[in-house]
Amino acid sequence: MRIGYQGIPGSYSESATLQYLKLKQIRSEDAELIGMDTFIESTNKLLAGEIDLAVMPIENSTTGLITRTLDLFRYQPVAASEEIYEHVQHTLWGVEGSRIEDLEEVYSHPEALSQTVDFFETHSHIQPVTYIDTAQSAKYIKELDDSSKAALASQRAGELYQLTPLRRGIQAEKTNTTRFFVMEKIDEETAIGDFLTENIKSFPERTRMMLYVETAHKPGALAQLLNTFNLFNCNLEGLDARPIKDKPFNYGFFIEVDLAEVSIDPTILWKTLEHSTEYIQLIGLFEPKQLLINFL
Template sequence: MRIGYQGVPGAYSEMALQKYFSEIASNQIEAIEYDKFSTLIQAVANKALDYAVVPIENSTTGLISRTMDLFRYQPITAVGELLQPVQHVLWGIKGSQVEQLKVVYSHPEALAQSQNFFEQHPFISSQAFEDTAKAAQWVAQQNDPTIAALASQRAGELYDLIPLKEAIQTEQTNTTRFFIIRHQEFANQDGNRLIAYFETRHQPGALLKILQTFDLFNCNLEGLNARPIPGQPFSYGFFIEVNIEHAKASLSLLKEVLNQAAEYVQLIGRFD
C-alpha cells in the first residue's frame, strides 16, 4: 500500500499517517515523501498513490486553505479524518540555549501557532521554512547555536537535537485535523459527515438557496468557508461541512437539488 505525505520523517503528517494506519503491518505500507502538497494531491488523482494524508484545519489558525484549495476539481475524496495533537518543541544543537538564539525556523503554520513565545522573546526572529521536520533537519546540519527549529518530539529526536523549550504553542490544546484521501474511483463513500465544495450562480440570494437546501433536508451545518475561485477575481466558492445523520432524504436526492441550485458542486469527502 502506497501512502503519501508532505515532508520528511518526523513531520506531523508522517505522525498522522503512522497513527491512522497503525493497525496495518508496517511491511505492508510504503510511506512516500513529497516536497509539495500540489504534487501529493496530483499523485492521488493520477492513481500513483493508494492514499495520502493531508492537513486541512488547525484549532488555532483555522482552515489550511493552501491544501483545501487543491481538492477542487480533482477526482479525489476524503474517506477518513484524524485529529493530531500538535505540541511544538523548540530544538537546538547541543550546547545551545534560548538566550543566545537569534532565529527560529519552522513552517509558517507552526510559527503562527507560537506567537506568544516570539512576543516574550523579542530578540528572536522567526523564519518560514517549508516543513517543521525539514527545519529540524536543516538546523542539525548547520551546527549553529544561534538558530533553532520548531518541530515535533519525533523530529528533534530523529535529527539528534536537544529540546530548549517544550510545548511553546500559544494554545495548549493545539490540534491539526488531517484528511485521509484517495481516488474517488476507489472510495467507499459512506458515513454521516459530508464535506462539499460549491460555486453559486451570480444572482441575489444564491448562497441562501444552498443553505436553505441543507435546512430543508434537516442537515446540521458544521462549517462554512469562502475561497476565491481561480481565474475569477472577487468571485468565491464555498467549502461546507454538514452532518447528514438525520437527513430527511437520500444523498442522491440532496445532490440533485444542490446541482440545480448551484453552478458547480463537488463532493470532497464523506465518512463517520
C-alpha cells in the same frame, strides 16, 4: 498500499499517517510511506495513481482552515474517506549548548510559526524563518550545528535528529490540534449521487460530508443552497469562503454538514444541491471522529 504525506520522518503528517495505519489495523510491512516535498506533489501523485492515499492537513484549531491544501482539491477527482486528529505540541530544538537568549533565527513550517506568534512577540530578538516543514527544519538545524539557530518541531523529530530541547509546548494554545484528511482518487465517470448512496450503504458510519460549491453571483443564491440543507435536516458544521480563480471578488464555499439525521435517498439530496449551485464537488465523506486527546 502506497501512502503519501508531506515532509520527512518526524513530521506531524507522518505521525498522522502512522495513526491512520493503527486505526485501520494496517501492518507496517503492508504499507509504503512516501514523504513528499510539497502538498502539490502529494496531490499530483495521487491523481497520477503513483500513490493510493494522501494524508493532508486541512484545518488547525488555532489558525483555522489550511486553505493551501484544501484549494488543491478543488476541481479534482479526489475525496476524503477518513479524518485524523493530531495533537500538535511544538518544541523549540537547538544543538548542544544552545540557549534561548542567544538565538537569532528559528526555522519551521509557516503553519507552525503562525501557531507560536506569542513566543516570538516575547522574544523579539529571534527572527522566525519559513522552512520546508517542521521535521526538515530539525534536520537542517542538526546539519548547521549553529547555536544561534533553532527549529520548531515535534518531539519525535527532535529525538530522531538528536537535538536538545530548549522549551516544550510553545504553541499559543495548549489544545493546538491539526485535522488531517486521508484523500483518495475517485472515478471521474462515477455519478456522485450514486457514489454517496453506495458509500452510505456500505459505510453507515460515514455521516459527515464536505462539499465545495459555487453559486450564482446574485442575491439569495447562497441562502437558497443553505435552505436545502435545512429542508433535508442536514446540520451545518462549517462554511468558509474562498476566492474563485480569475473571477475577482467572486467566491466559492467549503461547506461541511452532518448527515446523521437525513433519511432521504442521498441521490435526491445531491440532485437538489446541484439545482441550487453552478458547481458542486464532493470533498469528503467520512466518519466524524471524536477528539479524544488529553491536553494536560
